[in-house]
Amino acid sequence: MIVLPESSFSVNAAVQMLPPLEREIYERKQSSPNAFHYPSLAALRFELKVRAAIVEAAVQLQRSDAEFESFKESRCSDVYWTRTEGGGFRQRPGVHASEAIRDIYVNGKDYAFECATAVIIVLYKAVLETIGDEAFDRLFRFLFLMSWHHDSLLHLITVYGKGEAYPGDIQYVKNPQVDPKKIEWQGENIVKLAGNRYFGHGVGIGDVDMFIKKLNRHRLPGSTVSAYLLDEATYPNFFALLDAVGSGRPPSFLPPLFMQSPGQIVSRIGTRTAIYL
Structure with missing residues (x-):
């Protein structure tokens, strides 16, 4: 359920104005047995907007001509990025981060x-x-793209043992008996879209079974353990982002998390937070 300080009348009025996907996310969180605490209606609305934008960005990346490759074979536009020796992309001096990110979608090839x-x-x-x-x-300045490396302002949060995920969450399908000769198929990071659909770069858009079947084709001969979806969900610290946008600068501290319930175990390491339910 969603817990807000605003009156139910204000919340209901705001919900009626939500676009379809944002409303879907709201209704699914509202019906959850887990409690989601928000400091304001504005904070909730911001999360819903970003989650909907994550879904749209994933669909757009699928429609671009960007390809799947290992770090060894990665490539990028040298107008906006410098490819590092390890296969990452470092934003070039003198270009805007917004232009560099948008170019991936415009010139995906x-x-x-x-x-x-x-x-x-x-x-x-x-x-x-x-x-x-x-x-x-x-x-966001001087971006560096390589695996899970990200700007500290995103401060990714991973919730374990929740048994649920919402559009905009990042999940992982693990392939425990992957063929070592095809190690790039040890798992697939997927973005949850609306309904039961997901996006996975290099595989496409479909349900979880599609990703499991794809990974299972790259197991050791005689393998008996199927690929499977991990019970975890990762998302940005929406509160930190909203605080930074409002203040005009990155926060000097990490604001508290939205979801805070008795019995949670929370740990923070660098720019990642783990919550165990």
Whole structure:
């Protein structure tokens, strides 16, 4: 359920005005047995907007010509990025972060990267389209794209043991008996879309079974353990983002998390937070 300080009348009026996907997310969270605490209606609305933008950014990346490749074979436009020795992309001096991220979608044929890098690109694109070019360029500078590397302002949160996920969450399908000769198929990072659909860079858009079947084709001969969806969900710290946009600068501290319930175990390491339910 969603817990807000505003009156039920104000909340109901705001919900009626939500676009379809944002309303779907709201209704699914509202019917959850887990409690989601928000400091204001504005904070809830911001999360819903970013989540919807994550879904759209994932669909757009699928429609671009960007390809799946390992770090060894990755490529990028040298107009906006410098490819590092390890296969990452470092934003070039003198270009705006908004332009560099948007170019991946406009000139996808110039880019190739693996699935973890893809989900970080999706998150950046979603934030960009939510807060606008000026705010994005002020808050995000000198981006570096490689696997799960991300700007500290995103501060990714991973919830374990929740048994649920919402559009805009990042999940992982693990392939425990992957063929070592095809190690790039050890798993797939996927973005949850509306309904029961997901996006996975290099595989496409479909339900979880589609990704499981794809990964199962790359197991060791005689393998008996199928690929499976992990019970975890990752998303940005929406509160930190909203605080930064409102203040005009990255927060000097990490605001508290939205979902705080008795019995949770929370740990923070660098720019990642883990919550165990």
